[in-house]
Amino acid sequence: xxxxxxxxxxxxxxxxxxxxxxxxxxxxxxxxxxxxxxxxxxxxxxxxxxxxxxxxxxxxxxxxxxxxxxxxxxxxxxxxxxxxxxxxxxxxxxxxxxxxxxxxxxxxxxxxxxxxxx
Numbered sequence: 340x341x342x343x344x345x346x347x348x349x350x351x352x353x354x355x356x357x358x359x360x361x362x363x364x365x366x367x368x369x370x371x372x373x374x375x376x377x378x379x380x381x382x383x384x385x386x387x388x389x390x391x392x393x394x395x396x397x398x399x400x401x402x403x404x405x406x407x408x409x410x411x412x413x414x415x416x417x418x419x420x421x422x423x424x425x426x427x428x429x430x431x432x433x434x435x436x437x438x439x440x441x442x443x444x445x446x447x448x449x450x451x452x453x454x455x456x457x
Contacts, residue, residue: 343369358412
């Protein structure tokens with residue numbers, strides 16, 4: 340089964356302190372709202388072991404046709420830099436303490452509660 344939720348873009352940060360410059364964009368290409376609560380963002384290098392980055396919290400629903408940017412840092416910390424803004428793309432901050440997109444050849448996945456790739 341193919342999911343309507345897609346990772347459409349990602350951006351690593353060149354400066355490890357500017358966590359709000361690192362992000363992943365999701366899009367709901369389906370016809371129904373999708374609640375991301377409990378979905379996990381994971382990374383792996385090549386076919387290596389999957390590493391869990393974070394589990395998404397309650398309150399984030401992707402409406403049909405909506406795009407959402409998962410920003411690594413915190414909205415309230417000036418030291419994390421300014422988060423990107425684009426019309427029609429909502430930012431959700433993950434409040435992580437370190438970047439996770441810094442390795443070349445990284446595979447990024449969004450998986451649901453049953454660990455099936457979306």
